[in-house]
Amino acid sequence: MGVIKNMKKAFSLLTIIMIMIFVTACSGAGTEGTSSADGGDSSKEGVISIGTTPVGVSYNAIGNGLAKVISTNSSLKISVKPTNGISAWGPQLDKGEIQLGVGSGPDLAWAFNGENGYKAVKNMRLLVRGNYLSVTGAAVPKDSDINSIADLKGKRVSADYPGSAIAKMILTAALNANDLTWDDVKKVPIPNTAAGIEALQDNRVDAAFALTPTTPIMQEAHNSVGLKSLNFLDDVSPDEIDEVPQDVIDEITSIVPGVQLTKIPANGYIAEEAVGVKYPAQMVASTHLSEDAVYEIMETLWENYEDLAPIHAWLKTWTPESFFDPDPTLPYHPGAVKFYRDKGLWNDEVEKVHQDLLKQAE
Numbered sequence: 001m002g003v004i005k006n007m008k009k010a011f012s013l014l015t016i017i018m019i020m021i022f023v024t025a026c027s028g029a030g031t032e033g034t035s036s037a038d039g040g041d042s043s044k045e046g047v048i049s050i051g052t053t054p055v056g057v058s059y060n061a062i063g064n065g066l067a068k069v070i071s072t073n074s075s076l077k078i079s080v081k082p083t084n085g086i087s088a089w090g091p092q093l094d095k096g097e098i099q100l101g102v103g104s105g106p107d108l109a110w111a112f113n114g115e116n117g118y119k120a121v122k123n124m125r126l127l128v129r130g131n132y133l134s135v136t137g138a139a140v141p142k143d144s145d146i147n148s149i150a151d152l153k154g155k156r157v158s159a160d161y162p163g164s165a166i167a168k169m170i171l172t173a174a175l176n177a178n179d180l181t182w183d184d185v186k187k188v189p190i191p192n193t194a195a196g197i198e199a200l201q202d203n204r205v206d207a208a209f210a211l212t213p214t215t216p217i218m219q220e221a222h223n224s225v226g227l228k229s230l231n232f233l234d235d236v237s238p239d240e241i242d243e244v245p246q247d248v249i250d251e252i253t254s255i256v257p258g259v260q261l262t263k264i265p266a267n268g269y270i271a272e273e274a275v276g277v278k279y280p281a282q283m284v285a286s287t288h289l290s291e292d293a294v295y296e297i298m299e300t301l302w303e304n305y306e307d308l309a310p311i312h313a314w315l316k317t318w319t320p321e322s323f324f325d326p327d328p329t330l331p332y333h334p335g336a337v338k339f340y341r342d343k344g345l346w347n348d349e350v351e352k353v354h355q356d357l358l359k360q361a362e
Helices: 002-032 058-073 086-095 105-113 165-177 193-201 216-225 238-243 246-255 291-303 313-317 334-342 348-360
Strands: 047-052 077-082 100-104 124-135 138-141 156-160 186-190 227-230 260-264 274-286
Touching: 047 058, 047 086, 058 077, 058 100, 058 274, 058 291, 058 313, 086 100, 086 105, 086 124, 086 274, 100 105, 100 124, 105 124, 105 165, 105 274, 124 260, 124 291, 124 313, 124 334, 138 193, 156 165, 156 193, 165 246, 165 274, 186 193, 193 216, 216 227, 238 260, 238 274, 291 334
Parallel strands: 047 077, 047 100, 156 186
Antiparallel strands: 100 274, 124 274, 138 227, 260 274
16 A cells, blocks of 8 residues: 555656646747747747847847836837947847847948858848937047047057947048058057957057047046047048048048938047047847837837837937938848838838848848
């Protein structure tokens, strides 16, 4: 009898264990969802991750702002994943391990195509265009005798930037537009934009890629050691931008496609109105994220964009008027296409560009 009783207890225990395993498996499947290269299912119960730059760089602040507004005003929960930049979170987004990301338009286009040191991220899709970033190109210590790009000859300049090709390429364009190359300076390898400013602050470089004045790490460095900006073009004043020869503009845009010369108002370490370039920030998604989830993200940002403005200066211009890019450099996510169709913004011209870009993902 004792043996039979023990066998019954063992059978009951085994049954309970099997039920628990079944329930856990079902629960896990509901959280993770399934992946599909054409916008497959992705459960709303799971936490969606957004890849950003390191903490202290504005793209991280942007990611946190977007995550807060989406999580607060929708059924979705967004988690921010600070990384070394697109080179780090891009491959994860390609696999669906990270579902969203924010970065510069040129960087994202290069990553999609596998250019400028990026591994190709063919499963990246565009959601919205955000603010335009205006940068002068290079920043130096305030008490430095470096007052122009030409003065960088023979100086230690932050270089490589594997976490952010835009930094390397804008510095490349600034050097070339002022008759210099990387061979004319002492290149100091830097992993990301934040590290470049830290190196400048610690006197390990004489010049670094200049982040916008509202970037926390830029403000910290300026308050600590004092910084100043260098005009993107040495012999051009802000009032002379419209007179820049087309061949100079063509040389700049051949290095950084889509950038435009612009006036940058005095702010922070930028002591007076300066000559710089501007390019857009963008939010992207993985094809592994479902069409429904993307549509909900789009709808949430569209209806609650005013909540973004108080979070960060960049987010003040993340508005419905700017979200849709009629000349995209990335194909749109199916959920974004549906959303923009519903808003009456999609047209035959955008569809053609979109389809051409999709062919590049094949």
